[in-house]
Amino acid sequence: MTLVIRSYRKDDQSAVSNLFVDTVQAIPLSDYTQDQLDAWAPKDSVGGIDWDKRIHPGNGYVILLKDRLAAFGTIDQNGYLDFLYVHPKHQRQKLATYLFTRMELEAEELKLAKIYTYASITAKPFFEKMGFRTIRENWIERNGVRFMNWYMEKKM
Ligand SMILES: CC(C)(COP(=O)(O)OP(=O)(O)OC[C@H]1O[C@@H](n2cnc3c(N)ncnc32)[C@H](O)[C@@H]1OP(=O)(O)O)[C@@H](O)C(=O)NCCC(=O)NCCS
Known part of the structure; x- marks a missing residue:
């Protein structure tokens, strides 16, 4: 399968918001109630997120499989990892690992001291696997x- 990993582009926005909600x-x-999921990603308002503010070509990466968006993630210049989402059809196929590896490379290039995130209950095992510590x-x-x-961080 053709896998492309590249920087986010403005014309990815609609696919990104749909993938976020899905x-x-x-x-x-068992992780969150339906009310919580609906508040986190309201179905009728592209996730209720100000996408232009939260993801842009300077902080986002996407993975495409056969030209379709399969995953996206963001990390800023302070090492804050805001989004990391893999479409349910493609989970447990290492896509988040690929994205995180790319982000980690960027953090190394910027000589950041740490990467930090607020991980969902669902994502906690993934971040642990990537070497993060649960702080609180x-x-x-x-x-x-x-x-x-969970607030989690990985020292670089
Ligand atoms: C968390 C998430 C990004 C992981 O993406 P993924 O592409 O499935 O993760 P990977 O395939 O790279 O997983 C690498 C390793 O992390 C661990 N891991 C990942 N998902 C896991 C899960 N649901 N349960 C337990 N361990 C998990 C495993 O050790 C896995 O290796 P293995 O499959 O060989 O056992 C994805 O499940 C997701 O999008 N979840 C919903 C959205 C979310 O909560 N995002 C985070 C917001 S903070």
Whole structure:
């Protein structure tokens, strides 16, 4: 299968927002309730995210499989990893590992001291596998619904 990993482009935005909603909505209900998933990624408003603010060619990477978006992620110049989402059809095929490896390379080039993220319950085992430490539980409120994630970091 042809796999392309490249920087995010503005014309990826609609595919990225659709993948975000599809991926969050497929998260097991053992991790988050349906109300929490709906608040995290509302189906009717492209995820309710200001995409122009959160992902741009300077901070985002995408993976395409046969020309279709399969995964995306962002990391900023301070080492903050905001998004990492792999379409449910393509999970456990190492796509997040490829994206994270690319991000880690960038962090090394920038001589950053650490990469940090607020990992979902679902993503915690992945970040542990990548060498992150769990620092603390974190609670957020989105669209009036409270839910928890984990503040995690990896020293470089
Ligand atoms: C978390 C996520 C990005 C992982 O993507 P992925 O491409 O499936 O991950 P990889 O295939 O690269 O996984 C590498 C390793 O991480 C660990 N891992 C990944 N997903 C796991 C899971 N659901 N349960 C346990 N371990 C997991 C495994 O050790 C895996 O290696 P293995 O498959 O050989 O056992 C993906 O599950 C996802 O998009 N989840 C929903 C959205 C989300 O919560 N994103 C994070 C927001 S902070």
